[in-house]
Amino acid sequence: MALLxxxxCINCDVCEPECPNSAISEGPEIFEINTDRCTECVGHYETPQCVAVCPVDCxxxxxxxxxxxxxxxxxxxxxxAGEGRE
Structure with missing residues (x-):
């Protein structure tokens, strides 16, 4: 599963720096998650870090x-391994 x-979203920017895969970026209106890069922090952490820090649970x-x-x-x-890097 990827996250969405x-x-x-209130554009608070706390999620972007927490993503170990650089999957989160500022979109035209709200922050967005690149599904090709989102692993829900599997391999890095036990829980998705963006979810843990989001103040509005969005x-x-x-x-x-x-x-x-x-x-x-x-x-x-x-x-x-470096595959799929943009």
Whole structure:
């Protein structure tokens, strides 16, 4: 599963620096999560760090990008190896 920032985002910018995969960036209106880079912090932490620091609880599981823990771990290994870097 990748995560999604909902329109309840207040653009506080606390989530972006917490992402170990650089998956969060400022979008046109609210912060956005790149699903190709989001591993829900699998491989780095026990829980998603953006969710842990979000003051308005606006980060949810992305309904269109459902991935198992194993898939997230494979994505983590790909990102750490340098594949898929933008």
């Amino acid at each position: 920032i909902t329109d309840e 980060i949810i599981i992305h309904p269109e990008h459902v991935e198992s823990r194993e898939m997230l771990l494979r994505k983590y290994h790909r990102l750490v």
